Amino acid sequence: MTAATAGGGQPNGGLSDLVSSRSVVVCCGPGGVGKTTVAGVLALEASRRGRRAVVMTVDPAKRLADALGLQNLPNWPHRVDGPWPGELWALMLDTKATFDSLVTKYSRRQTQAQAILANRFYKNMAEGLSGIQEYMAIEKLFELNDEKRFDLIVIDTPPTRNALDFLDAPRRLTGFIDNKFYKFLMAPSRPGLKALNVATAAILRGVSKVVGSEVVADAVTFFQAFEGMEEGFRDRSHRMRGLLADSGTAFVLVASPRRDAVREVGFFADKLRQSGILVKGLVVNRTHPRFGTGLAESDRERALTLAGTPLGPLYENLADFSQMAAAEGSHIDSLVAKVRAQALAKVPELSTDVHDLDGMSEIARYLFAPDEAAPAPTATATSPAATAI
Amino acid sequence: MDPREFVTQSRVVIVAGKGGVGKTTVSAALARMAASAGLSVLIVELEGKSGLASAFGSLEMLGYTERTLAPGIKARSITADEALLEYLDEHALSKVARKLATSGLIDVVSTAAPGIKDILILGKVKQLEQARAADVIILDAPAAGHALSFLMSARALVDVVRSGVVRTQAQGVLEMLTDARRCQVLLVTIPEETPVNEVVETADALQDKVGVALAGLVVNGLYPVLDGLDADPEKVADAQSVGLFEGEADVLRAAATFRQRRQELQEEQMARLAKALDLPQIVLPAIFAVDLGLSDVDTLAQALVDGVAALPSPPPQAPSASAAGSKPAPAFRTSW
Numbered sequence: 001m002t003a004a005t006a007g008g009g010q011p012n013g014g015l016s017d018l019v020s021s022r023s024v025v026v027c028c029g030p031g032g033v034g035k036t037t038v039a040g041v042l043a044l045e046a047s048r049r050g051r052r053a054v055v056m057t058v059d060p061a062k063r064l065a066d067a068l069g070l071q072n073l074p075n076w077p078h079r080v081d082g083p084w085p086g087e088l089w090a091l092m093l094d095t096k097a098t099f100d101s102l103v104t105k106y107s108r109r110q111t112q113a114q115a116i117l118a119n120r121f122y123k124n125m126a127e128g129l130s131g132i133q134e135y136m137a138i139e140k141l142f143e144l145n146d147e148k149r150f151d152l153i154v155i156d157t158p159p160t161r162n163a164l165d166f167l168d169a170p171r172r173l174t175g176f177i178d179n180k181f182y183k184f185l186m187a188p189s190r191p192g193l194k195a196l197n198v199a200t201a202a203i204l205r206g207v208s209k210v211v212g213s214e215v216v217a218d219a220v221t222f223f224q225a226f227e228g229m230e231e232g233f234r235d236r237s238h239r240m241r242g243l244l245a246d247s248g249t250a251f252v253l254v255a256s257p258r259r260d261a262v263r264e265v266g267f268f269a270d271k272l273r274q275s276g277i278l279v280k281g282l283v284v285n286r287t288h289p290r291f292g293t294g295l296a297e298s299d300r301e302r303a304l305t306l307a308g309t310p311l312g313p314l315y316e317n318l319a320d321f322s323q324m325a326a327a328e329g330s331h332i333d334s335l336v337a338k339v340r341a342q343a344l345a346k347v348p349e350l351s352t353d354v355h356d357l358d359g360m361s362e363i364a365r366y367l368f369a370p371d372e373a374a375p376a377p378t379a380t381a382t383s384p385a386a387t388a389i
Numbered sequence: 390m391d392p393r394e395f396v397t398q399s400r401v402v403i404v405a406g407k408g409g410v411g412k413t414t415v416s417a418a419l420a421r422m423a424a425s426a427g428l429s430v431l432i433v434e435l436e437g438k439s440g441l442a443s444a445f446g447s448l449e450m451l452g453y454t455e456r457t458l459a460p461g462i463k464a465r466s467i468t469a470d471e472a473l474l475e476y477l478d479e480h481a482l483s484k485v486a487r488k489l490a491t492s493g494l495i496d497v498v499s500t501a502a503p504g505i506k507d508i509l510i511l512g513k514v515k516q517l518e519q520a521r522a523a524d525v526i527i528l529d530a531p532a533a534g535h536a537l538s539f540l541m542s543a544r545a546l547v548d549v550v551r552s553g554v555v556r557t558q559a560q561g562v563l564e565m566l567t568d569a570r571r572c573q574v575l576l577v578t579i580p581e582e583t584p585v586n587e588v589v590e591t592a593d594a595l596q597d598k599v600g601v602a603l604a605g606l607v608v609n610g611l612y613p614v615l616d617g618l619d620a621d622p623e624k625v626a627d628a629q630s631v632g633l634f635e636g637e638a639d640v641l642r643a644a645a646t647f648r649q650r651r652q653e654l655q656e657e658q659m660a661r662l663a664k665a666l667d668l669p670q671i672v673l674p675a676i677f678a679v680d681l682g683l684s685d686v687d688t689l690a691q692a693l694v695d696g697v698a699a700l701p702s703p704p705p706q707a708p709s710a711s712a713a714g715s716k717p718a719p720a721f722r723t724s725w
Contacts, residue, residue, distance in 0.1 A: 031532055032409035063583070120549075128504070159408070176497070210477070211498055211505065212553035219497060256409075259680040260440055289647060292640035310625035313617040314641045317648050320677040327679035355582075 014343030015252070015281050015367045019046040019053075022250045022280075024145065024153050024243070028166065029254035030264045031159030034285040034347075037354050038254050039156035040064050040090075041363045047086035051151040054089040054144060058137055058158050064090060066355055077144070082357065089150070091140075096126040098136040106232035112225060121215075121222035129176070133158045134169035138240050145243060167244060167275055170237035177230050250280035253339055257287050257328035266338035282341035283367065284332050286349045290325035291318060299323075390700040392693070393426040398604055399573040400518050401526045401565070403540070405595075406577035407587045408532035411609040413440040414681055415577045415673070416529045418689035422697075423525045424461030425690065431455070431523035432464040433514060435531060446683050459683075463523065469506035472513040480554060504542030505555055511543065512558040515565045518572070530574075537591060540566065540574075540599045569602035576603060576668070579610040580658035589665045605669035605700070607693075608662065612652050613674045618645040671696030 018025055019042050027039045036059040043055035054077050057064045065073045068080050073092035080088040100117060107113035116122050126132065137157060144153050157166050208216045243249060251272060255265040269279050299322045303315035336344060347366040354360060396402065396419065404416045413434075420430045434441050434451055442451055445458040451466040458464045498505065518526055530536040543566060546559040565571050574595055578588035588606065595601050622638040622645075663670070673692045676685045 030408075032407065124549075207498060208553065210553050211555045212550045214551050215498075215549070215553075257679065259443070289644075291644040291647070292637070294640075306629075306631070309629055309631075310617055310620045311622065311629060311631060313615040314620060314622055314625075314645055317615055317618060318641055318644045321644050321647075323677050324679065331679060 015042070015345055017343065018042065018250050018252065018281055019152065020049055022152060023248040024141065025250050025252055027154065027156045027252045027254055028268060030261055033254050033256045033261065035156040035254045036064050037067065037363060038283050038285065039154045040067055041360050041367060043152065043154040044088055044360055045364050045368060046152045047084045047088035050085040052087040052149065053152040053154065054091065054150045056091050056093060056140060056153070056155045058093045058133060058156060065092070067360055069356065093137055093140055095133050095136045098140055099126045102139060106229045108228055115225040116222065119218060119222045119225060121218040131165060131169050131172045134166045135173045138169055138244065142240050142243055170240045174234045174237045177226065177233060245276060251277055252281040252283060253279050253341065254283045254285055255335055257284050257331040259331065262331050262335050265335060269339040279339050279341045281343045281345065282335065282339045284335060284346045287328050287346050288321060288324040289348050291321055294322060296322035296326040390697050390702050392422050392697050393428065394702065395697045396423040396428065396525050399569060399571055401514060401528060401572040402604060403528045403530050403572065403574045404577060405530040405536040405574050405591065407584050410577050410579045410584055412577050413529055414444060414686065414689060415607050415609060416527050417441060417444040417686045418693050420462045420527055421686055421690035422693045424459065428461070428524035430462045430525050430527060431517065432462065432527045432529065434464065434466050434529045435510060441529060444681055444683065444686050467510050467513050469509045472509040476509065476512065504546050507539045507542035508546055508555060508559050508562055511562040515562050518565060537594050540595065540601060544599065567600040573602045573604035576606045577609055578606065580608055580655040582658065585658050585662055592666055592668065603668055605671060606666060607671050607673060608659065609673045610675045611655055611672050612648060614652070618649055669700045
């Protein structure tokens, strides 16, 4: 089959540097574009280059586990054996378990932790508060980084439309815990604040009318139990933000070559830039194959001229693909212009789903193309991907 | 079945499926089909996505206020915050509403009762349905996993919240979801392994856990069959005395092989689907364009009409005035 190339003449496959020299790679992008697979391939490649790599997924669809030949992924690093000189570990984020262990860590007494863990409001929060998954993903990343067991940590992130949802997750959780509501609730225990007490009661009555009094009681109990732990969370959030902004951390955006994804990913890149973070890599995933170099219009014209003859359907089919490739090409051009990433990789739609290591190696071929074998930083970087096929 | 009969099986049609399978496009095509059958349509979208308006050639995002996108088709978005404020206002609780909005308390409240945001949105949909805002209300649902928790929110909330207006709202929503004459789900998938697995799981969960009726399954993006892709380009070119450029035969052959390969894979998945899901199935063709416009939507609307025509009429359930006097499979009108 002809080599499938999509889009304009941008360089391809330049993600080598990322897996060879960075310590943290964060894969972001809209849902359904293949973030998890790309994250897996990056970690696999690092282990092929002799590094100790771990990949963490937030995707409950178990696709990464399947691709790595595992039944299930636990909430802690699980070693994946394979023919590579380095190490490959994988885990799947369990939001609630991660939150539970944080609570246990920061509680002052065991009874405090128990009271919180048993609270219904806390359970709802651990499972459903918007942004909690993002927060726990960063928390887990932070823990893994602290352990210093790995040379490279790759994480894929929940599909967020807005980069800020991810970057701001630490601040948002502390903001939530530091909420005015919480302050209101704490007020009765402080001297001289009778007036607030009255205001609190009025608000609570109003809220009770809407959601029912049991729910309010749960929330009050939670915030009371949580007292004294905010400081620990606040401090940790601060350090988590520091890790994301660190020079050893690289952000990779994964996108598909479609109008809505272009808009979303462009917006995403803007927000990252505003936060002082540059996008190191852009992966355009699942591009349609392009056959030949002809213009879509001339292929279509030929299909029309030859319609009714045995060559007709062959040209019609070719024109269908050329047309797709041309349209995608213009989206890739605007993605490149908007994201201004240092490296670009285009991965064509494969003829089968990626469900094993062979499939991942196939993707690696496009992420680390040998002609872009990058300013090889180490001796191991002699493009093992090229031999992996 | 005729298109009118199909879309009026319930007053609300929820279009659900995994991200990227074309829910928004199917919603748009369904709306065109219904409008063409003379029905008024309201499309509701939830996530502030731009896809729906742009499928109708509009660059402006949808807002909380209804807007006409095409003849007979209005559209709007619903967000939880706006729905809550409106609800509280209407129920003489505007003081609480202001407090919630200004103090950040809404986050605390929606955590206290998870799914409250979903209930507010569905509650608003229910209100539109009760007010007969249109003959057909099409809800472009959140992506698969979310769709399930979105639709399960009513049942979950009724379990957790024992009193208050939210409980009343959740009960009302649950009644709507479980009444097949008021609400049904139209599932969308593409013939690929993971989306097929997911739609099968979603279908089971929707029926078992939510108790919502399924109107059918749309399989989107099927490569139209092109006969004659087996032909050897060199031979047929020779036979026709058509000259080929150097390498052109290889290019034609590679493209033909790729399509055939994809078609085989799609057929396998179609067979799996047919085995796993006993649902009325409508197949829509792949459109070779990256961003679909109104003419593509109309192509799909016509395919929907054809697909619906091939479905058997459902056994008569409740007497439905609008389904009476139906004509056999009228053509989809593309000109207005």
